[in-house]
Amino acid sequence: MSSIQDELTKFQTLHNQFKILQGYAQVDTYGFTTSPTPDILFTAITHGNEVIGLQSINLFLEKVIKSNISAPFTFAVMLNNIKAYEKNVRFIDKDLNRSFHVSQKPTGIINVEITKTYEYARAREIEIVIRKLKPKLIIDLHQTSAPTTSPFFVAPEDGRLISMAHALNPDWPIICFDARGFSRDGHTLSEFARNEKIPVLVIEISQNGFDQSLARLMCEKLFYINFEKLTTLQPKPQTVYYKITKQLTKQTQDVELLPGLENLQPVSDGEILGYTANGTELKSPANGLLIFPKYGKSAETSHELGLIATHQLLKNE
Incomplete structure (x- = not known):
């Protein structure tokens, strides 16, 4: 049975085994890359109580190690809100996934109190790492608060991203948002990435909580991504998606x-x-x-x- 501390300790142990790799660099307290410009950046626990993302990443890292530290693509990993994860809460002060900027300089009136929050500062740190790495794709692992009948994707409304999501799993619904944004509460990591012209897919895996079988399913999905094929897909007309x-x-x-x-x-x-x-x-x-x-x-x-x-x-x- 997984626990919050078990999975974090496991991540740290696995992380240490990647330090021998040429191209390895630590990019954050709980983040590292296997290449200066990785193909894929995997992010998890943007919300601290969405624990299956870390569980899935740990299984992925274990599988890479068992295959002699050889993955079919270069990758980076980052855990976004460790403080909230350790307390098993969604956030400390403010929703991290409503705290990102969509330009180098924020526009409009910024609430001074918000700028004092942990998540506001943490979002700036994550933005710096993403701008430095310039990954070719971000896959952001999440869970829902309310029950969900199936895993599903969330992405900007873009034909290539819709086709990529469909290729990863045609049975999972694809939920898209347009240029007006995702929420009135603030900008998400997806919106920040889109503004940086980095493709991003969010996978909402399940309702909050550890789940070994679902985590293994996600591990398999991630490990066997055919990155070259995925990123050269052309939009496929008549693909079904749902727009907010x-x-x-x-x-x-x-x-x-x-x-x-x-x-x-x-x-x-x-x-x-x-x-x-x-x-x-x-x-x-x-x-x-x-x-x-x-x-x-x-x-x-x-x-x-x-x-x-x-x-x-x-x-x-």
């Missing part, structure tokens, strides 16, 4: 979702998804799939209680 088009916006602070809502749950336009304290209904603004329904602390600190993604077909470019 609507938000379940909080009109008042006392609104709550109905209990038991899940990721990828089909919802209908006008379907009741929650209520305020005085009984006002919160209705779905469109037909589609419900993504990231929020409860508890996440709901309290967010502008929205969930997202609606609508069915799309990839068009000829």
Whole structure:
């Protein structure tokens, strides 16, 4: 049975075995690369309680070592929010995955209090590493807070990325966001990478928690990536994906979702998804799939209680 400390200790032990490699460099306290410009950067625990990302990376590193430290691509690894991971919480002060900049200089009015948070400072450190490494692809491993009926991808709306996700697993839904961004709460690592012109795929593996069988599945997916083939794919017209088009916006602070809502749950336009304290209904603004329904602390600190993604077909470019 995995534990928070076990997996972190395992990562440190595995990390030490890569220090003999030509091209190795430590890029962060919990990050290293096997090449000055790696093919893939794997990131995990951007949210501290999304533990399966580290579990999957450890299994991947073990598999690379067993194959005589030979992977079919060069790679780097970075663990993004160790402080939150050690406490098994989503974040310390502020959601790290809403703390990134999409330009060298942030635009608009910056809340001074936010700049004092641990996650704000940590996001700047991660940005520096990514700009230095310039990986050809980032794969960011996550888990959901609410249950999910399947793993799924999240990516900017881009034909090549949609085709790459489909090639990695055609059975996992692909959720995309456009240039308007992902959330009113702030910019994600994906948005930062897109601004740096680095392709990025997020994989939402499962609901929070360790899961050896799912971690092994992810390890196999990662290890057997055909990087050259993956990155030369041409967009495939008619590929199905889902685009985030609507938000379940909080009109008042006392609104709550109905209990038991899940990721990828089909919802209908006008379907009741929650209520305020005085009984006002919160209705779905469109037909589609419900993504990231929020409860508890996440709901309290967010502008929205969930997202609606609508069915799309990839068009000829």
